[in-house]
Amino acid sequence: MKRLVFYFQIFICCSIFSQSGEIIYSAETIPIDYEKKINNDSISETQKTYLRTVLKKQPAVWYQLVFNKNESFFEQLKPMEIERRGFNLTVSKMGKGVFYTNTSQNRILHQKEFNGQEFLIAITTYKWKLTQEKKQIGKYTCYKATTSKFVEGRNGKMERKVIAWYTNEIPFNFGPKDYNGLPGLILELQEDILLLKASKISLNPKKEKIINQPSQGEKVTLKEYNAIVKEMYYSRRKRN
Template identity: 35%
Template sequence: MLKHLYLTIIISLLACYGFAQQISGSAFYTSMYKEDEPKFDEEEMEDPLTQALAEQLKKGFLDEYELQFNQEESIFKKIPKLEKPDPNKGGISISMSLMGENEILYKNIKENKLINEKELYGKPFLIQDTIEIRDWKLSKESKTIGEYVCFKATYLPPSLSGDKDNEENSSTHSETKEEEIIAWYTPQIPVKNGPKNYGGLPGLILEVQEGKLIFLCTKIVLSPKEPMGIIKPSKGKKVSQKEFDAILEKKNEEMRENFKTRKRRE
């Protein structure tokens, strides 16, 4: 009888281990980002472009994303959407997003690699980086998201944390408290992953908040029988994040100079 009990326990443990090894699927997220009320003077608001910008800032960003994952890899991308033009805006509309329509964020947890496939002024780039290691503080606080029990984890970036023992930094610490990253993860899906570049927790992150930005999981589709194959991005010039930032700054500076030149000629 005791042997049968031991055998049952071993089989159960092996089954759980096997599930953790092969678990894969897709998680769908909605992102929300809302800025403070935009302030433009009356003269600026006469411009239809400024009106469209003010309207978009007032509404905030609202996009949908898909995270395709297995135990070691994932890709995160925006789900394209079509918006109907508003006849009251004279055909002018502005769309703001955290990611481009064709942008792909690839993570390899095992190799600690992060690859961002994106375009800059029509030219494709493969931005190579490492996955940020965050010192998450785990909490016993829990809540339910959909059918999953989630636990709270928090992280305060070192550049924002300040020195609690230093009175001079105490005000800085309190001011940046709102920038603390709050994540809710579920151990029911034992994958150290999440939306965008978030991860590193003992379960899939279903909700994360960083300042005014929130990602919330709305749907999960697991594929335990047939592990999902993740296709690594391969289009574009390989550059580091630092190199890409320098290219972006140079392009922006060129645009500013061109704008100044046109203004002088007018």
């Protein structure tokens, strides 16, 4: 009888780890005081009025994370026509392109287009600080983890604080964008004023998701890509 229970437990474990699935995330920006920033910008009153109108009506944007035991692929779902109109702050904060992660090869790739050229950017992993703080997201108990992301901007490097809520009840260490490496699946993530929440989780132990690694684009490191963007930016300014 004990042997039967033992084999049953092994079967359950194998079933869990052979699962693949997908998560649909809603992405939105956390409301902040835009009025002060808009008033300080050196733009016309017409432009300020337009910005106030746009920023008050920011619809959520939807993204999909597909994963199996070793790989994941993250991309924006096909936007609806209403999402294509005008400026969307959430889309701007999320950035362009798709993200691919392979944990067995310790590889994270960000495929994106810039200035008409395709790039395949190698991303390094983040160092997480795990905590015992927890909360319930749907039926899952989630734990808080934090890290920092440094983004290259026009004025140099900017630090973005990142908070992730992951559940070890779903034993896959993936998450949205290039965030991964936690003891479970990330169901909620805040990067600066950007907030992503899992709205639908589909697990399918019977059919593994096939994920194709992106291969198109010039292969560069993140440091090399930032240097290319900076050089193009300053070249444009000189021409103008």
